[in-house]
Amino acid sequence: RLKNGDTLGGIEQLVLAINEAPTNMSDKLFSGVVSQIPLNLFYRGQRNAAIEAAQKIEKKFGADPKRLLTLAGFYLGIEEGNEAARLAAEAVKLAPDLAEAHHVLGRALHISLRLDEAAAEYKRALELDPNSKKGTRRSLADLNRAAGKAEEALELYREQLGAEPSDKAARAGMVLSLLDLGRFDEGNKELTATLQEDPRNLALLTGAAYWFAAHNEADRSLELARKSVQLEPRYTWSQIALARALTGNKRPMEAERALRFARQYGNFPTLDYELANVLSAAGLYEEAAEVLLQSFTFKDDKIEARLAGRIPAQESDFILLLAPERRAAIFQFAAADNKNDAAILKALLAFATATNQANESVKLDEAIVAGAAKEFASGADDMRVYRQLYAAGVLIRKGVALQTAYELTEAARSSVETAVGIPVATVAVQAEELRDIRARAIAKGATPDVPDAPRNVLANILRGRVEDSAGWALYNQGKTDEAIEHLKRAAGILPEGIPLWRTALWHLGAALDQAGNKQEALAYYIKSYNSGDPDPGRRAVIEHLYQKTNGSLDGLDEQIGANRVAASISPQPRADRPGAVQTPSPSAPEPQTAASPELTPTPAPVVAPTAAEAAPVAIPEATQTPTPSPTAEGPVQSPAASPEPSPSAGTQEDVPVIRLKARATVKITGTVRDANKAPISNVVVVLISPRGTVLATTTDTEGNYSFIVSPSQQGYRVIPSKDGYTFQPVDKLVVSFNEDQKEVGFVGAVSRAP
Structure with missing residues (x-):
């Protein structure tokens, strides 16, 4: 009935089979028929019915330890470790000397990340059945290695290989134990020999790649990680090892691609942390913060997460927090991470938490926000300038701790030359400008390639950002004269035509307007307006000041063009229509509009572009993230897409939108x-x-x-x-x-x- 689509009828028949099954049925009938009912229901999408069926079976056959263990196997299969552990523990009570009960309990505790308890159960199972063929000895060795007990692990791996020479996972564990013990010559010799004998040993390729990344041998790690990914691209830890190797080689944007691919097959906090780490390494702090907030919370100086998506945990730093996921999966004691990077990401999470309150009506605590900003911007590494400017920018946008924002920009001033010398400077300098471009590309399954820009151009952009941020922080504190000095420097330094230059001109106009220099303010407003897309809010600011200064609007169209947006903007926006335009004040910063993508993913689908899609695009190339085949290992999860902007914000329903049939590139x-x-x-x-x-x-x-x-x-x-x-x-x-x-x-x- 289930196969024919009669779900209710099928469930009813299966429940009836459980109810009418005799308690003294044969083990063969129980294991082959009754115990399979919950799993069959689960695979047909009937999770609740599957759990209810398992509970009925437990109630009827719960006095038999072996049948409890069979039922525990169902819970293991659906990764309900706590339920599996409960049933296995009950089986141990009923049959304390049953090795299989301790083995199943060890597996349940293992997937519940209770690793020390799991190791104790594996050890007891091995004592009860030293000749077990269920992999108990290898499982105990794995958890010993994960706990840093490499000597004990090595002995167990060798015993396991003596009993089962073809055990590839044990061979991998032996090699990695030798490396953990510092016996590098022997370990590398075994590594080479094992891969020559079996180049498809995925456990060894992935484990060794991660191990070398954790021990600062990025080139060796990269060589092995590429082989691992080529062998099985859907294995998330292979992609994590590859990302770590690439990051170690100062190639975080390539690492990002590996991790976004991996996220199609896995959904656990370590993956989000690794992605946030590579985004942070590229200076994309806003994106990194958004990724962290998907899996982590920050409270009372503790980071909290649900490990493996279901197990609550909290620790004082990321390395400690995420260790159980790594140790349970690839049995590595040492993380391919460093305390400095982990501290930066903790500080970023704390800063994002402090500046993103759920209730926007609640005023931000200035002391907490300022302290979080300073902590995030601290350090002595080459990326510090970017953290200082990012933190200052957030404070200015939020209108809080403005003196701290000014101090951070001033502190960044002396390190510009060092900052533009890093490999990811082109991305880090333009992180804000690239944001919409990247969102569009990621939504289409691609990540953008950004060719390196000349160092002198990047230096001018970065210096200009320092001056603009400093000036705007001063302006918002009422220090208009000082603000004008900084903003004039920004306008003079920044390359003409870039968004930040337009923003600096507008900011300068606002400061001059506030200082009473109306004509000069008007000139900068107009120059900023003419260098970008028509903006009804900004035009209204210019019209107001122009009329106030000149007594009428005569001659304004000759300077800024006719009101090209008037036809598409309702004179009185309705509250029930999304996208109604509100006129900003003269001092409002440049709106952060959802810009058209400035890069076209390659290869791009051939579609008839909308008016929004036909807007300016400028990055030469994007790299398409491979689309994997469906797999039973887990559901495919697409990257979070940014919402597509409407072609014209505030467009009336009765005004036709002209759709241009333009080429894609x-x-x-x-x-x-x-x-x-x-x-x-x-x-x-x-x-x-x-x-x-x-x-x-x-x-x-x-x-x-x-x-x-x-x-x-x-x-x-x-x-x-x-x-x-x-x-x-x-x-x-x-x-x-x-x-x-x-x-x-x-x-x-x-x-x-x-």
Whole structure:
């Protein structure tokens, strides 16, 4: 009946079979028929009915220890460790000398992460049945190794291999025990020999990859992790080992791909922690905080989580908290982590908790928030500048602890040059600007590749961010004159056209307006407005000040264009319609709108883009996350998608939206030559997108360069640069709406000293 879709009828028949089963039935009938009923129901999606069936069987056959153990096997199969342990413990009471009862109890305690208790039960089972073929000896050895008892583990592994030479997991455990004991020559020799004999030993490949990552041998770890992932990409710990190896090689963005893939097959706190760790290593602190908050909470200086998704736990740091998951799964005593990174992520979780109250009407505790910000921004590593600026930015957005925000920006000032020298500087410097781009790519199963930008450009962006943040923190404290000094420096330092430059101009306009310099304020407002998309709120600010200064709006359209958004904005937004636009005050920071993605995942599906999708896109390449085949190991979980923005916020229902049939991507190509038309190689060509993202490529031996971008009605700014050369023109504005743009060329000449 279940197979034919009659769920209720099928369940009724199975329950009847349990009720009418004789208590003295044969073991064969019990194990082959009755004990299989709960599992059959569970696999057909009837979890509650399966549990109820198991309870009925327990009630009827609970006096028989072997039948209790068979039923415990059902609970083990659905990872209900506590129920399995309860039944196995009852079996032990009924038959204290039954080795199988202790073995099953050990397994139940093991998956419940009660590892010391599990080891004790495995040990007792082995004492009762030294010749057991159920893997008890290996299981005890595994948990000894997980507890740091490598010598005891090694002896048990060798005994197990003596009894069962083909036990691949025991062979892997022996190799790793030798490494744990510091017997590196012997361990590496055994590792090589074992993999030559069996290159598909997944337990050894994964375990050794993680072990080398934990002991700072990133290259060896990477070699083994790649083999492990190639052998079985769905094994989450292989991907974790690969991510650790890549992070050790300063390649956190590649590590991110491995972990996002792994999250399709696993859902436990360690995975979220590992992903947050690589995002933090790339300076993507906002994303890292969001990932941490999915699995962890922070209270009274303790981190709390549900280990394995079901077991409540709390500890003072991440390494201690997550140790049971690692030790239960891959039996590694040492974590491939370090105290500094774990402390940074704890501080980030504390800061995110302090600044994200569930009840927004409750005022943030300034002392707690300021202390959390300082703790997160502390340290002496090269990423400190990015933490300081991120923490300052959050404080400014929240309007709390503004003096602390100013102090953090000032502290960042002296370390800019060091900060832009790190391998992930291009991402870390532009973390805020890349946020929407990354969200769109991740929602489509990809992660973006961000080519390295020139160091001098990144330094200017970072210095400009320091000045803008300092100025805005001062402005919000009422220190207008000091704010203007910082904001003018920001406007002068930042590359023209990027979002932060537009923000700095708007901030400067607000500060000048507050200081009474209306005409100068108006000039900066207009310059900021004209460099971005039409914004009804900002236009309203400009119109108000323009009319106040000039007595009318005459001539304003000539400066900022006709009101192109008026037709799509309701004069009186209705409260029942989402997306109603509220006019910001002149001092409001630039809205954090959901921007169109500035990168197109590769390969991208061919679809007719909406008006929003046809908006500017600027990153040349994205890497598609592989789509795995379905597996019984677990449900596939897609990355959290960011909501798609509406094509025009506040659009009236009766105003038609023009949907442009634009190409998905276009190509911008060109050549850099000298006056004699000889190609110039190794010229860094910078592209600034309409959204302001800074990208770069390098000319080849023929002087050629190219970018693949999305069509835009606005321009891409292209700038060549090479030490010892000047170029004509200095830059070019390329509009790439629906056709490839070719021959965007430049002429270079060796600069001569005066």
